[in-house]
Structure formats: structure tokens, C-alpha cells
Amino acid sequence: MQLGKQIGQKLDLPKEIVWDLPLISMIGQEELTIENHKGLMEYAPDTIRIGTGKASLCIHGEEMTLKQMSSDSIVIQGKIHTLEFCK
Amino acid sequence: MLPAFWYYLRGYVMISVSGFSVERFLNMATYRQILFWDASYCGTAMRMKTSFAGLQELQYCADKTGCTLTVLAYGGLPARLRRLHGHPVFFVGIFCFAIALYVLSSFVWVVKVEGNERLATEDILQSCADYQLHPGAWKANLDPEALTQALLAQYSDISWVSIRIDGTQATVSLAETIEAPEIIDKETPCDIVATKDGVILQIATERGTPAVAVGDVVKTGDVLISSEIFVGVEGEEGHTESVAASGSVQARTWTKLTEELSLTEDQKVYDTEEKTNHILLVGDNLEIDWLRPHMKGTYDIEAQAPQSLSIGDWRLPLSIVTQQYRPYTTTKVQRTEDEAKQALESLCRQKAEGLLDDGDTIEALDIQYQVYTDCVRAECTVTMIEEIAQKQEKGM
Numbered sequence: 001m002q003l004g005k006q007i008g009q010k011l012d013l014p015k016e017i018v019w020d021l022p023l024i025s026m027i028g029q030e031e032l033t034i035e036n037h038k039g040l041m042e043y044a045p046d047t048i049r050i051g052t053g054k055a056s057l058c059i060h061g062e063e064m065t066l067k068q069m070s071s072d073s074i075v076i077q078g079k080i081h082t083l084e085f086c087k
Numbered sequence: 088m089l090p091a092f093w094y095y096l097r098g099y100v101m102i103s104v105s106g107f108s109v110e111r112f113l114n115m116a117t118y119r120q121i122l123f124w125d126a127s128y129c130g131t132a133m134r135m136k137t138s139f140a141g142l143q144e145l146q147y148c149a150d151k152t153g154c155t156l157t158v159l160a161y162g163g164l165p166a167r168l169r170r171l172h173g174h175p176v177f178f179v180g181i182f183c184f185a186i187a188l189y190v191l192s193s194f195v196w197v198v199k200v201e202g203n204e205r206l207a208t209e210d211i212l213q214s215c216a217d218y219q220l221h222p223g224a225w226k227a228n229l230d231p232e233a234l235t236q237a238l239l240a241q242y243s244d245i246s247w248v249s250i251r252i253d254g255t256q257a258t259v260s261l262a263e264t265i266e267a268p269e270i271i272d273k274e275t276p277c278d279i280v281a282t283k284d285g286v287i288l289q290i291a292t293e294r295g296t297p298a299v300a301v302g303d304v305v306k307t308g309d310v311l312i313s314s315e316i317f318v319g320v321e322g323e324e325g326h327t328e329s330v331a332a333s334g335s336v337q338a339r340t341w342t343k344l345t346e347e348l349s350l351t352e353d354q355k356v357y358d359t360e361e362k363t364n365h366i367l368l369v370g371d372n373l374e375i376d377w378l379r380p381h382m383k384g385t386y387d388i389e390a391q392a393p394q395s396l397s398i399g400d401w402r403l404p405l406s407i408v409t410q411q412y413r414p415y416t417t418t419k420v421q422r423t424e425d426e427a428k429q430a431l432e433s434l435c436r437q438k439a440e441g442l443l444d445d446g447d448t449i450e451a452l453d454i455q456y457q458v459y460t461d462c463v464r465a466e467c468t469v470t471m472i473e474e475i476a477q478k479q480e481k482g483m
Contacts, residue, residue: 039114045128066126066135071117 022052024083031067032059032076032083040066040074048076055085094122098139098163105132106154115148116141134159195224196255196370196404202262206244211259214241220250220257222370222404229257255404276329279312280479281305285338288472295332311336311476329481336476339450342442344467346434348427351461355387355415364410368393374408386414424463428456431465439469447473 008018016023016036023035038051043066048059064078104112116123121141127134137145142158149156161169171177198215200208215221218234231250238248238261247262279295287303295312299305312332319325362380369375393406422430432454439449450470457464 039117040110043110043113043126043128043133066113066124068122068124069113069117069126070122071120 020053022050022057024057026080029080030077032080033073034076035073037074040069045078049086050074052085055087058082058084058086060084094136094138095163098161098165099136100139100142100161101134101136101159102142102145103129103132103134103157103159104149104154105157106149106152108152109133109154112148112152112154115152116145119144119148121145121148132157136162192255193226194255195220195226195229195252195257196222197402198222198257198259198371200259200261202260205263205266206242206261211238211242211261214238215257215259220259222372226252256402273331273333275331275480276314277331277478277480278310278314279332279334279336279476281307281309281311281336281338281475282477283307283338283340283473283475285340285473285475287311287336287338289337290334291336292332292334294330295334297334299336305338305475314481332478334476335474337472338475340471340473340475342439342469342471344435344438344465344469346431346438346465346467347462348422348431348434348465349462350422350424350427352420352422353417354420356418357387358414358416360414362412364412366408366410368406368408370404380412382412382414384414385417386412388412424458427463428465431456431463435465435467435469439467439471442469443471444473447471 004018007013008015015021020036022037025033025035034050034052034057036052038053040048041051041056042049045063045065046061048061048064048066050057050059059076059080060082061078061080064076064080067075067077069075106112113123113126116137119141121137121144123135123137123141125134125136146156148154160166198212198220200211203211212221214237215234218230218237219228220234229252231252234250235248238259239245244263245261246264249260251258251260273294284306285304287299287301287305290297290299290301290311292312294316295314296316298310298313305311312334314329314332315327316330317325318328362382364376364379367375389411391409391411393408395406396403432452435452435454436449439452443449448471450472453468453470455466457466
């Protein structure tokens with residue numbers, strides 16, 4: 001794994017691919033896209049928990065909906081307050 | 088955006104999933120490559136949209152995860168079409184619309200000419216119309232190549248022409264030839280003669296010999312600048328040569344004008360009851376005027392500029408012309424002698440200004456009035472300062 005990381009760094013490869021990490025992008029406070037996720041762990045309008053590998057990503061907000069969900073990405077819409085990586 | 092539009096075209100289904108582990112259901116569905124969107128909680132159940140194709144698989148996922156799946160509604164284009172299945176008139180309407188759209192788009196509705204500066208647009212449009220290119224022409228009957236050749240043959244001022252048909256608009260793009268410069272003949276011997284009777288105020292000779300001086304009285308046809316010039320040294324015997332005389336001669340001239348104005352005048356008195364008419368203009372020529380108001384007596388029609396209908400930047404071949412019908416009655420109005428004289432003076436001045444060329448001026452207006460019982464007559468002498476030089480070939 002260390003070797004893979006080093007090669008990835010040397011060759012400037014995308015880290016989310018080489019290290020198998022989630023790629024998180026936000027549009028303001030309104031929309032959040034998580035690529036390379038490991039599945040939905042919890043879903044409620046005010047809390048969403050998404051598996052990302054070692055830790056899970058907890059999203060707190062209001063009136064959150066899953067705009068789109070596929071095996072590659074999850075798009076969340078709503079008023080997002082906090083993002084937190086939980087064990 | 089694109090998948091959502093695609094699923095709208097293919098049709099989608101709105102489902103409700105309830106149970107203890109909805110998250111497991113969602114994960115299982117995504118693992119099986121079933122796309123869903125707009126997922127939100129509604130009470131204890133989760134509502135979402137998914138494709139028709141994935142519905143069977145989702146039922147399997149729901150059974151496996153202990154969830155209850157309920158189909159709430161079908162959406163998208165197929166569902167809409169199913170709902171309209173019992174309305175054949177709607178489909179007939181769609182069919183007629185498609186046919187009408189196809190037929191109407193098979194005509195040329197607008198013909199534009201671009202690139203012309205010296206040539207009149209109306210002339211080119213007329214030439215195009217002679218070769219079947221006019222608003223309302225069937226596109227299949229057009230032969231742009233023949234029209235191109237015809238325009239090139241007809242107009243020597245056109246060096247290049249192209250005819251482009253975009254939708255229902257035909258654009259005639261052309262390039263004009265470079266304008267030939269005015270050729271001034273400096274070889275053929277000619278005199279400068281007077282075009283009018285007058286008194287010379289200024290003479291500037293470019294070539295030739297001045298035949299008159301400032302203050303001289305000249306008559307029409309008198310030579311002002313002679314073409315004969317003396318060549319030789321003073322004191323010795325020389326000879327004369329004929330050249331093309333040129334120069335400028337300004338003179339004071341007098342022109343007589345006669346105007347007459349009646350002391351009674353017909354005046355229009357407009358009624359307050361105006362009526363408006365709307366005309367639908369198809370293309371540039373076809374007018375649909377079905378709503379013309381019924382008018383009695385005499386009336387004026389004031390038309391406003393056509394208002395084009397457009398969708399965004401795309402101009403439709405339709406425009407609306409609004410006309411104002413203004414009925415009037417005619418009454419006789421008596422004019423005083425002074426009013427008639429003022430009107431005559433202004434009329435004489437207007438006419439005198441119409442006689443002026445570039446650089447000419449009016450020096451004075453001398454008006455003598457003769458008053459009759461029913462009219463006033465003005466005899467006006469206009470004193471002008473104007474150019475009276477004109478070339479005349481020798482022997483003419």
C-alpha cells in the first residue's frame with residue numbers, strides 16, 4: 001500500500017483512485033457530491049452517514065434528500081450544516 | 088440533467104419503500120446498478136424515482152432486505168401518452184401540427200439581401216422574384232445556381248453572389264464591384280459657358296483664358312472661360328492652342344417664381360371615434376385582413392410599423408400591422424389676407440431653396456402681392472449667388 005501511495009505521488013495520479021478515498025465536492029451549502037463511496041449507512045432528513053472506507057462521513061443538515069444515488073456517486077441536496085468523519 | 092431527461096423520455100416510476108433497513112435496500116439497489124433519484128423521507132417511508140427496467144430488481148431487493156415496496160405512480164413521457172390514450176383528437180392535433188409545420192417550413196417566408204451599397208435592395212428582390220425566389224416560394228422549386236448566374240449576368244456591379252437558405256429564410260449575399268472613378272476629360276477642347284443670366288461675382292480659372300471679369304453682365308451661353316490659350320514669350324510671335332477649359336464662376340442671378348393661394352381652404356376635422364385594424368402579414372407580401380372595421384364617409388388610414396413576431400432570436404415570418412382609421416369631415420375655412428401672404432412667403436422660400444445646388448445661397452427674396460377677391464397672387468424674384476459654369480465642347 002505504501003509503495004502504491006509513493007508511485008501515485010511520483011506519477012501525480014488522482015489520490016482518490018490510488019488511495020481509495022472519497023472525492024467530496026460541495027456547491028455552497030446546498031449540494032454535496034460524494035464519489036467513490038462505499039454505500040449508505042444511515043439516512044434521515046437531518047443526518048446522513050455514508051461509508052467511505054476506514055471512516056464514515058456524517059453529514060448534518062436540514063431537509064436533506066438524495067438527489068441521485070448510483071454505485072459511483074451520491075448527490076445530496078438540502079441545507080448542509082456540518083461534515084464529519086466518524087469512526 | 089441528461090440522465091433525468093433520458094429517464095423522462097423512457098418513463099420512470101415513483102415508489103415508496105418502508106421497513107427497518109431502507110439504507111440496506113438502497114445499497115443493494117445501487118450495487119445492482121439501479122439508478123434512482125429524488126429520494127426523500129415522507130413520514131416513515133422513503134419515496135424515490137427509478138426506471139421501469141429496475142422495478143423488478145427493486146422488488147427483489149425489497150424482499151431480501153425485509154422492506155415493503157409500493158408503486159405510487161408512473162411518470163415520464165410514456166405515462167403521459169398512456170393518459171392521453173383515450174383522447175384521439177389530441178393525437179390528430181399533434182399529427183396536424185407536425186404536417187403544418189413541415190408544409191410551412193417548405194416555403195421561403197423571408198428574403199434578405201446583404202452586402203449591397205450602390206444597388207437598391209428592391210431591384211435585387213425584384214430580380215430574385217423573377218427567378219421564383221420571393222416570400223411564399225416553394226423551396227423545392229428554387230434553383231440557387233441559376234439565380235446566381237442570372238444576377239451576375241443582369242448586374243455588372245455584382246462581382247460575387249451567394250444564395251443561402253436557412254430554414255424559411257433566404258439570404259442573398261453579394262459583393263459589389265469597385266466603383267469606377269469619374270473620368271474627367273482633359274483632352275477634348277471645350278469652353279466654360281454660362282448656364283444663366285447674371286452678374287459675375289467671382290471667377291477662378293484652372294485651365295484656359297478668362298473671357299469675363301468680376302462685375303460683368305453675362306447671358307446664358309456666353310463664354311466665361313475660353314479654351315484658347317496663348318503660348319509663347321512676351322514680345323515674340325506666339326501661337327494659340329485649344330485646351331479643355333476648367334474653373335469655377337460664381338454669379339448673382341435672378342429667378343422669378345409665381346405662386347397663388349386661395350383665401351378659402353378645405354380643412355379636415357377629425358371625429359373622436361377612431362377605429363383600430365390589425366393585419367396579419369405573412370412573409371413580406373401576403374396580408375390577412377379579416378378584421379377590417381366598417382367605415383362610412385371619408386377617413387384617413389395611419390399605419391404603424393409592422394411588429395415582427397419572434398421566438399427568442401428566431402424571427403417568425405409573421406408580423407402584425409396596426410392601422411388607425413380616423414374618420415373626418417371637411418369644412419371650409421376662411422383665410423385672412425395677411426395669413427395668405429405669410430403662407431405664400433413661406434411657400435416661395437421653400438421653392439427657392441429647392442432650386443439651390445451645393446454651395447449656392449439665397450441673397451434676397453423680393454415678393455410683390457396682388458390681392459384678388461378669392462385669392463392672393465405672389466410674384467417673387469429670388470436673388471441667388473450660384474455657380475453658373477458649364478463645360479461646352481467647341482463648335483457645339
